[in-house]
Amino acid sequence: MTTMTEASVREFKMPDVGEGLTEAEILKWYVQPGDTVTDGQVVCEVETAKAAVELPIPYDGVVRELHFPEGSTVDVGTTIIAVDVAGGAPAPTQAEPVAPAEAPAEEAKPEGRQPVLVGYGVATSSTKRRPRKGSEVTVPAPAQAIQAELNGHAAPAVDRPRQLAKPPVRKLAKDLGVDLDTVTPSGPDGVITREDVHAAATPATAAPATATPAATAAPVTPAPAPVASYDTARETRIPVKGVRKATATAMVGSAFTAPHVTEFVTVDVTRTMKLVEELKQDREFQGLRVNPLLLIAKALLVAVKRNPDINASWDEAAQEIVQKHYVNLGIAAATPRGLIVPNIKDAHDKTLPQLAGALGELVATAREGRTSPAAMQGGTVTITNVGVFGVDTGTPILNPGESAILAIGAIKLQPWVHKGKVKPRQVTTLALSFDHRLVDGELGSKFLADVAAILEQPKRLISWA
Numbered sequence: 210m211t212t213m214t215e216a217s218v219r220e221f222k223m224p225d226v227g228e229g230l231t232e233a234e235i236l237k238w239y240v241q242p243g244d245t246v247t248d249g250q251v252v253c254e255v256e257t258a259k260a261a262v263e264l265p266i267p268y269d270g271v272v273r274e275l276h277f278p279e280g281s282t283v284d285v286g287t288t289i290i291a292v293d294v295a296g297g298a299p300a301p302t303q304a305e306p307v308a309p310a311e312a313p314a315e316e317a318k319p320e321g322r323q324p325v326l327v328g329y330g331v332a333t334s335s336t337k338r339r340p341r342k343g344s345e346v347t348v349p350a351p352a353q354a355i356q357a358e359l360n361g362h363a364a365p366a367v368d369r370p371r372q373l374a375k376p377p378v379r380k381l382a383k384d385l386g387v388d389l390d391t392v393t394p395s396g397p398d399g400v401i402t403r404e405d406v407h408a409a410a411t412p413a414t415a416a417p418a419t420a421t422p423a424a425t426a427a428p429v430t431p432a433p434a435p436v437a438s439y440d441t442a443r444e445t446r447i448p449v450k451g452v453r454k455a456t457a458t459a460m461v462g463s464a465f466t467a468p469h470v471t472e473f474v475t476v477d478v479t480r481t482m483k484l485v486e487e488l489k490q491d492r493e494f495q496g497l498r499v500n501p502l503l504l505i506a507k508a509l510l511v512a513v514k515r516n517p518d519i520n521a522s523w524d525e526a527a528q529e530i531v532q533k534h535y536v537n538l539g540i541a542a543a544t545p546r547g548l549i550v551p552n553i554k555d556a557h558d559k560t561l562p563q564l565a566g567a568l569g570e571l572v573a574t575a576r577e578g579r580t581s582p583a584a585m586q587g588g589t590v591t592i593t594n595v596g597v598f599g600v601d602t603g604t605p606i607l608n609p610g611e612s613a614i615l616a617i618g619a620i621k622l623q624p625w626v627h628k629g630k631v632k633p634r635q636v637t638t639l640a641l642s643f644d645h646r647l648v649d650g651e652l653g654s655k656f657l658a659d660v661a662a663i664l665e666q667p668k669r670l671i672s673w674a
Contacts, residue, residue, distance in 0.1 A: 217295035218273055220288040221266055223255070231397055233257045234282045234450060235289065244272045252290060255283075256546065260585065261578045270294035282450060285397070374401040377462050385410040463609045467523070467644040471604040472653055476661040477625055479635040481505075484667045488561075497565040498572075502540075502594055504670070505617055507564060508663035509592060510536060510557055511673050516656040520589050521612050523646050530647045539591035539608055540568065542575040550608050551580045552588040561670075596620060602638040612648055615660065616640040637664075 223233055233255040240252045251263045252272075270292040277283055372389040374382070378401055382389050385406060392409045394401040449457060481504050488499045513520050513536055521532045538556035542549055551574070553559070553567045574580050591614040595603050602618035618638040625634035641657040663669045 217270075217293050219268060219270065219292050219294050221252075221290045221292065223283045223285050223287050223289050224264065225285050232282055232284050233262075235277055235279055236261060237279055238275060240272050240275075240290075242272050242274060246270060246272060246292060257582065260549070260580045260582050261546065262582070266290070266292065268292065268294050372401055373399055377466060378403055378406060380466075382406045382409075463607050466525075467607050468646060469604075469607065469642050470645045470648075470650070470653065471640055471642045472650075472657055473602060473638060473640050474657055474661045475636060475638045476665050477627065477634045478620060478637050478664045481664045481667045482620065482635045493562055494565060497562060498569040499565060501620060502592070502617070503561070503565050503568060504667060505615075505660075505664065506538060506540075506556070506568065506592060507561055507670055508660050508667075509590070509615055510538065510564075511663055511670060512656050512659035513557065513590065515659055515673060516652060518652055519613050519643070519648060519656045521647055522589070522610050523612070523644060533589045535589070537587050537589045539588035539611070539614075540571055541591060541593035541605075541608075542572065542580075544575055544578060546578060549575060549580055549585060550588060550591055551575060551584040552591075554587070590614070592617065596637065602640045604640060605642045607642055607644060612644040613653075613656070614642050615657075616642070 234257075236254045236256050238253050240246060240250075246252060246266050247269050248267060249265045252266045254261055254263050256262075272290065273293045274291040276287075276289050276291070283289055372392065373394065373396075374389055379389065381403055382392070382401075387406050387409045389401060389406075392401050392405050395405050396402045478501070481501065485499055485501055485504060488494050488503075517534075518532065520536060521530050524531050535555055536557040537552040537554050539550045539552040542551065551571050553564070553571060556564065556567070559567060571580075571584075574584070588608055588611055590611055591605075591608045593603075593605050593614060594617045595605075596617050596619035599619050603616050605614045605616040607614050616639065618640070620635050620637040622633050623636040624631050625636055626632075627634055639657065639661060641653060641660075643653045659673075663673065
């Protein structure tokens, strides 16, 4: 009887809900042990480094156990819930038993990453199990060669395959003097992470100038690690994870990879503000949110059409500039979970009412914390509106993989020379940051000047479109 019960239990694993993600935090459970679930029913909400996502269960049954409480960060591929499917639907592919421990450590990998449906786990053929602590692990060939050299023996000839690592990680290794061939990867599919490089650099910097044989080396007692302390009554520490952690990592990578240049222009947007009020009364815009951001976004799209080279990205691996013949317009949005940048797909093809509808939907979804990972991928150029906080302007950091970002400052009534007289006018300052590897000063200046000219004379939206 026990065997039948155990055989009917299906384990649902944390799926890869976004390309390349390795972990997710369980925000909320919608079921408890003893509850009945059906195929496709949402059982929990998780937060990845990109967004909050609801996970559906892929079979019918009764919840037997929740393996992690709310607030837990779980690695992709780890079982999070067990369901008794006795009398229910047959088990899905992802619930097949894993290979025994005696299986060979090295298995043939598929040519590319296999697509995985949200809620249906990670294909067992595309993952690699980490060795358990205390188990025997085969020393990589490069490590054997280094050990042989330290012991005074000739290093065996080794055919070293190129280690897998992203360009920023390779740069970090170069800066720290770490040979990637000596690093043991811990990332998915054998990819070397920044932590792996730092771990490899630590013993290298602490090693003596002259290596001594291991047999005669004096034992070294490590110094006790300093204990961090802080005033709990006057300080609060907040763990950095999820969207906030991903944003911090992306911004550091962007700031220290792409050479940023920022240019500014102050422009009279009085006519644009009048056009906003007119459009609010237009029947074509009934039920749509019309604001200055809408017209600024349209002005940017027109300027991209006039200066298409601004809409590109830098391919570090191929050493190529990739020009985009479409515009996925990113809109930076501040949410309780941190800053996210969803984008409007093919914004260049949308009419003004269509753009208004897309902007309204994007903002509403972001505020509700329901932005999907797909909505934040593939952006080409971004707008960030710091003016809503009363800020005049800023020097925005590029969204990774993009070449330009436009910051909008606060629109204020200011004295301005208009038709030879000083008059109160609606004025704002725009700031454009761009990647100087592929956008030179002339192109960046022309693009920013076009955006300003359209906002000063919004009728150009029609003549230049």
